[in-house]
Amino acid sequence: MTIARAPFYSAVVEATVPSAFAPTVPNGPLSRVTEVVRQELDDVESRIVAQASSFDPAVEGYVSYAIGGRGKRLRPLVALLSGGAIGAITSEHVDLAVIVELIHVATLVHDDIVDEAEWRRAQPTLNARWGNSLSVLLGDWLFAHALNLSARFDEVEVSRSIARAAREVCTGEIIQTQRRFDLHLGIDDYLRIIEMKTGSLFAVASELGAMLANAEPTTRESMRIFGQKIGTAYQIYDDCIDIAGTERLTGKTLGSDLRKGKLTLPVLMLLGGRNGADKEHLSQLILDARFEEIGHLLNSSPANGALSTSIDAGQALITEAQAQVENLPSNRYGEGLIGLGDALREMLEQFRS
Numbered sequence: 001m002t003i004a005r006a007p008f009y010s011a012v013v014e015a016t017v018p019s020a021f022a023p024t025v026p027n028g029p030l031s032r033v034t035e036v037v038r039q040e041l042d043d044v045e046s047r048i049v050a051q052a053s054s055f056d057p058a059v060e061g062y063v064s065y066a067i068g069g070r071g072k073r074l075r076p077l078v079a080l081l082s083g084g085a086i087g088a089i090t091s092e093h094v095d096l097a098v099i100v101e102l103i104h105v106a107t108l109v110h111d112d113i114v115d116e117a118e119w120r121r122a123q124p125t126l127n128a129r130w131g132n133s134l135s136v137l138l139g140d141w142l143f144a145h146a147l148n149l150s151a152r153f154d155e156v157e158v159s160r161s162i163a164r165a166a167r168e169v170c171t172g173e174i175i176q177t178q179r180r181f182d183l184h185l186g187i188d189d190y191l192r193i194i195e196m197k198t199g200s201l202f203a204v205a206s207e208l209g210a211m212l213a214n215a216e217p218t219t220r221e222s223m224r225i226f227g228q229k230i231g232t233a234y235q236i237y238d239d240c241i242d243i244a245g246t247e248r249l250t251g252k253t254l255g256s257d258l259r260k261g262k263l264t265l266p267v268l269m270l271l272g273g274r275n276g277a278d279k280e281h282l283s284q285l286i287l288d289a290r291f292e293e294i295g296h297l298l299n300s301s302p303a304n305g306a307l308s309t310s311i312d313a314g315q316a317l318i319t320e321a322q323a324q325v326e327n328l329p330s331n332r333y334g335e336g337l338i339g340l341g342d343a344l345r346e347m348l349e350q351f352r353s
Helices: 029-053 056-068 074-086 091-115 126-130 133-152 154-180 187-211 217-244 265-272 274-285 289-300 303-326 331-349
Strands: none
Touching: 029 056, 029 091, 029 133, 029 331, 056 074, 056 126, 074 091, 074 133, 074 187, 074 217, 074 303, 074 331, 091 126, 091 154, 091 187, 091 303, 126 133, 133 154, 133 303, 154 187, 187 217, 187 265, 217 265, 217 289, 217 303, 217 331, 265 274, 265 289, 265 303, 274 289
């Protein structure tokens, strides 16, 4: 009897495919910051790619595909800059950077399944190419592998902090999924969600980057707050992209938040500025997931206040983050942390009319 076997993909699976999308590697304002730790980021990239060899050959190719679409690597960037701002960047900082990026990639794999997204980092998503079942399992593996790597640090607090951050990320995602299409979601609720799902991983990258450079407890706490606020501001930027960006420039499916009922800050601001029949009409558009019409409203002149107010909120978080690191010893890495905030500020401002 012949048993039919599903094809498996070895490490030769291409990590990129021809498309009309542009790559998502850092450019523009971010490129100035990444140059500060270019060599270390290259080391991180090499180690991330090398993780695929940890898999059974039957699944190695899937992993190569998942981690091969190079993104902005912002969380590794924060980990490296934080270490350099306090002391020397060591091999442990590179290891930390790899771990936080693997956790981030795992969340993206799961997000794309939930959102039914077709594009990520200028290539088809895993779920678009191989289906949800394999993608869920691969996301699980990436989480597990990242936590396994974290257990190799001599200091147990490192692995504990990373595990807590991973739990926070998942909790934030669960709460956001619970509150889909919830017209009673408040701004405070929204901020709590994105602090967990995005800010927490930035926070642990920044705090542990400082810890591995032997920072004092007060400095560690300042670095944690910096990461949390920068990460939260970045999520606001990402929410603005979902509405005002273009797929050609971002290399990912846009509008998925609105289609799936995730009420982001610009939408909440728009909803809060409406009354009576106008608010009822907008509420129905949200409940019907009519992305194109909501997007048109948000990009129209009467709604510019919603987008502008969201940008202002992101800018305020950046200012608060920079205040946490402005008294660090003067060196190019500390300046890089300030520069990261400035770059994100420029990225937000592009959406202001």
